[in-house]
Each structure stands twice: as C-alpha cells, then as structure tokens.
Amino acid sequence: xxTGTQHxxxxxxxxxxxxxxSGKTTLLRRVVADFYPNLHTGHVDAPGAPQGxxxxxxxxxxxxxxxxxxxxxxxxxxxxxxxxxxxxxRLRAFHLVLIDCDHAERRxxxxxxxxxxxxxxxxxxxxxWASRCTRSGDPRYNRPIPRGLGPGARR
Numbered sequence: 001x002x003t004g005t006q007h008x009x010x011x012x013x014x015x016x017x018x019x020x021x022s023g024k025t026t027l028l029r030r031v032v033a034d035f036y037p038n039l040h041t042g043h044v045d046a047p048g049a050p051q052g053x054x055x056x057x058x059x060x061x062x063x064x065x066x067x068x069x070x071x072x073x074x075x076x077x078x079x080x081x082x083x084x085x086x087x088x089x090r091l092r093a094f095h096l097v098l099i100d101c102d103h104a105e106r107r108x109x110x111x112x113x114x115x116x117x118x119x120x121x122x123x124x125x126x127x128x129w130a131s132r133c134t135r136s137g138d139p140r141y142n143r144p145i146p147r148g149l150g151p152g153a154r155r
Contacts, residue, residue, distance in 0.1 A: 044075025
C-alpha cells in the first residue's frame with residue numbers, strides 16, 4: 001500500500017462508508033496507528049474538512065501539490081452519491097468500502113461509548129441505508145435485503 005506524498009495527476013481514493021457507530025473511524029485510526037503512520041487520511045465530519053463524498057472525490061481527482069498517491073477517507077455517504085461523482089469526474093483509482101457491524105454492538109457504541117441516543121435509529125443502519133440505495137435506480141444496488149432488516153423493522 002503506497003503511503004508516499006509524490007505528486008501525481010490524481011490520488012487513489014478509498015472511501016469508507018457506513019452508518020454511525022459501525023466502526024469506520026476506529027478502523028481507520030487503527031490502520032494508521034498500527035501499520036501505516038504516514039497514510040494520508042480524511043474524515044468527512046472533521047472540522048474544516050471537505051464536506052460530503054463528492055468534495056473528497058474532487059480532492060482526489062484534482063489534488064493540491066504535493067498530492068498523496070493514496071487518500072483514505074471515512075464518512076457517512078450513500079454509495080450512489082460517491083459513485084456518481086467518481087463517474088462524473090472520471091476518477092480512475094477508486095474503491096468503496098462498506099463498513100457494518102452487528103446491530104447490538106452498534107447500539108452499545110452509540111448509547112454507551114458515544115452517549116448519542118439520537119443516532120440509535122434502525123432506519124439509518126446499513127441494511128436500511130442499502131434499501132434507500134436500491135430505490136436510487138442504480139442496478140448495482142438491486143439486491144434483496146434480508147427480511148426484518150429494512151426500514152420499519154423492529155429492534
């Protein structure tokens with residue numbers, strides 16, 4: 001995995017996405033701490049950072065010099081939004097990583113670790129989110145969601 005800061009025409013972009021409490025930021029921090037301390041990373045919700053997936057795709061497509069060869073970003077963004085920006089901006093090196101975890105563990109993280117009960121909503125967990133992507137019209141998301149996991153499912 002390249003971690004240098006050579007200037008190139010564009011940066012390769014790995015975009016990690018998933019629901020609140022799924023472990024996106026924790027995973028990225030561990031990868032940096034344990035394996036790649038010089039990895040160029042970004043967080044969609046960090047103060048002063050580009051907001052939204054499209055802004056990060058734009059940064060990867062036309063990075064300021066010196067541009068990192070690899071940029072890894074985490075944030076909550078619907079996959080079809082990021083993929084549309086990748087297609088529009090013709091970013092050649094792109095990987096979308098969906099992060100998910102067990103719903104009980106996600107609830108524990110949100111309620112106990114983060115003390116953010118407003119984020120403990122089943123309608124924003126990854127299966128429900130995938131359901132919204134299915135309705136986006138993109139055929140890559142037209143896969144069935146297991147019964148009991150979509151919008152309106154009970155906890």
